[in-house]
Amino acid sequence: MSVLNGKKILLGISGGIAAYKTASLVRLFIKAGAHVQVIMTPASKDFVTPLTLSTLSKNPVFSSFYNQDEENEKWNNHVDLALWADLMVIAPATANTLSKMANGTCDNLLLAVYLSAKCPVYFAPAMDLDMYKHPSSLASFNSLQQYGNIIIPAESGELASGLSGEGRMAEPENIVAFLEADLESKLPLKGKKILITAGPTYEAIDPVRFIGNHSSGKMGFDIALSAANLGASVILVSGPTNCKANNSLVQVISVVSAQEMYDVCHQYYAGVDVAIAAAAVADYKPKIVSAQKIKKAADEFTIELEKTKDILASLGANKKNQFLIGFALETENEIENAKIKIQKKNLDLIVLNSLQDEGAGFGIDTNKVTFIDKEFHVEEMELKSKKAVADDILNKVITHFYE
Numbered sequence: 121m122s123v124l125n126g127k128k129i130l131l132g133i134s135g136g137i138a139a140y141k142t143a144s145l146v147r148l149f150i151k152a153g154a155h156v157q158v159i160m161t162p163a164s165k166d167f168v169t170p171l172t173l174s175t176l177s178k179n180p181v182f183s184s185f186y187n188q189d190e191e192n193e194k195w196n197n198h199v200d201l202a203l204w205a206d207l208m209v210i211a212p213a214t215a216n217t218l219s220k221m222a223n224g225t226c227d228n229l230l231l232a233v234y235l236s237a238k239c240p241v242y243f244a245p246a247m248d249l250d251m252y253k254h255p256s257s258l259a260s261f262n263s264l265q266q267y268g269n270i271i272i273p274a275e276s277g278e279l280a281s282g283l284s285g286e287g288r289m290a291e292p293e294n295i296v297a298f299l300e301a302d303l304e305s306k307l308p309l310k311g312k313k314i315l316i317t318a319g320p321t322y323e324a325i326d327p328v329r330f331i332g333n334h335s336s337g338k339m340g341f342d343i344a345l346s347a348a349n350l351g352a353s354v355i356l357v358s359g360p361t362n363c364k365a366n367n368s369l370v371q372v373i374s375v376v377s378a379q380e381m382y383d384v385c386h387q388y389y390a391g392v393d394v395a396i397a398a399a400a401v402a403d404y405k406p407k408i409v410s411a412q413k414i415k416k417a418a419d420e421f422t423i424e425l426e427k428t429k430d431i432l433a434s435l436g437a438n439k440k441n442q443f444l445i446g447f448a449l450e451t452e453n454e455i456e457n458a459k460i461k462i463q464k465k466n467l468d469l470i471v472l473n474s475l476q477d478e479g480a481g482f483g484i485d486t487n488k489v490t491f492i493d494k495e496f497h498v499e500e501m502e503l504k505s506k507k508a509v510a511d512d513i514l515n516k517v518i519t520h521f522y523e
């Protein structure tokens with residue numbers, strides 16, 4: 121999945137021949153899953169029509185401070201547009217527009233939005249080779265980079281003037297690749313490895329029967345996807361589940377029993393930065409697993425059980441630098457029991473689920489949790505989707521690395 125998926129992109133188009141390529145650029149943004157709004161300088165409308173871009177972006181296109189349609193006269197709020205965006209891309213960026221951006225000139229909507237933007241701003245220069253090398257153009261590039269804006273360098277090739285050289289706007293595919301690479305390199309968990317357990321475990325009674333539980337695995341899978349979206353590489357050790365993780369950064373290792381989950385976790389634990397135990401591991405397993413299917417005979421039947429290994433506690437006991445997060449499901453003395461678990465299992469953070477809360481628990485899409493850290497700070501959260509709870513958990517991980 122592209123890092124642009126779900127991102128709100130404001131595309132600013134200024135008046136150069138390369139503006140005709142922005143139709144492809146908008147299409148590529150939409151294909152990557154981004155939301156796009158387009159702002160055009162008046163001059164750019166000579167090269168590509170607003171109708172083309174509004175059709176492709178599925179949004180109205182803005183080019184003046186107010187809507188000139190008399191029946192529907194309305195001020196186009198440049199501040200709202202700027203604050204809406206996760207990133208702004210100015211392509212093509214002509215020498216004229218770049219010079220105005222560098223000097224704070226504000227004589228069209230695109231420039232007003234640029235000056236109001238708080239998000240990262242990228243600009244893709246497009247001009248003839250001598251203009252591209254002119255000291256005043258270089259001065260504009262420099263000033264803009266000093267303001268924190270990011271240049272998408274022009275490419276070499278045939279130019280509209282008939283000359284050949286450096287100055288062509290980067291091809292739309294290359295603009296998208298540039299943005300993806302830049303955004304990925306800045307993801308807060310880039311380079312971090314996270315081990316996550318998910319789902320139930322099944323403990324065999326005989327070849328056809330097992331002891332299991334109703335865990336769907338959803339919470340663990342949501343945590344894995346949130347972590348991957350923040351740039352982490354994830355090893356997701358999951359018991360039997362229907363959940364899927366379609367993300368190249370998530371490696372799913374399927375296991376069945378608690379012992380298998382334990383073995384896989386310990387195989388990877390030494391090499392990870394974070395471990396999150398979201399699995400509902402069976403606490404007990406049959407002492408003897410029958411090699412054959414057990415036939416029904418007596419009226420009563422007893423299975424002797426023994427404890428499974430506590431995976432999370434064993435990770436806590438072997439902890440070096442890993443940030444270790446566990447879950448707790450409690451029905452009474454919740455906070456006190458959770459605090460005891462933090463100490464017993466040597467955790468950095470526990471995510472407490474209370475079955476007393478409506479909307480929390482197995483098989484549903486929402487969860488209500490309380491975070492308790494190893495200093496026993498308690499933070500009670502609202503009822504949220506499991507996806508939002510996953511994001512909150514990953515925010516705790518980010519805080520751990522950056523504060």
Ligand code: CTP
Pocket residue numbers: 317378397398399400401402403428429430431432433445446447448449450461
């Ligand atoms: N856990 C584990 N291995 C086990 C049992 C639990 O890794 N054999 C992990 C779970 O993934 C969860 C945490 O331990 O992160 C808490 O599990 P929970 O069932 O709430 O607590 P227990 O330690 O099993 O204690 P109790 O059932 O007595 O509350």
